[in-house]
Amino acid sequence: MLLNKNLTCCIPTPRGNVDYDPADQIDISDLVYLVDYMFSQGPEPPCWEEANVDGSGPATPPDEGSDDIDISDLVHLVDYMFNGGPPPADCP
Ligand SMILES: [Ca+2]
Structure with a gap:
């Protein structure tokens, strides 16, 4: 897959x-991908901004100094998919 x-x-x-x-x-495979990345040393998301679900901060890969993909992104995605929560943030 294109990184x-x-x-x-x-x-x-x-x-x-x-x-x-x-x-x-946006479906269950995205949730699985994010969980796998965060907790099971799964592959990095191909597009960092897509995985920065809540849109917090400048999403840059860890090897470039910060990691804005965290538990809040996972919570946001779960809330959206299963609890009628707000949709993910718009792309920058
Ligand atoms: Ca998808």
């Missing part, structure tokens, strides 16, 4: 397509 850390990879709004499937679907 695209470019911050313009987010297509189009909103974020949440963590697995970066071409159809831009």
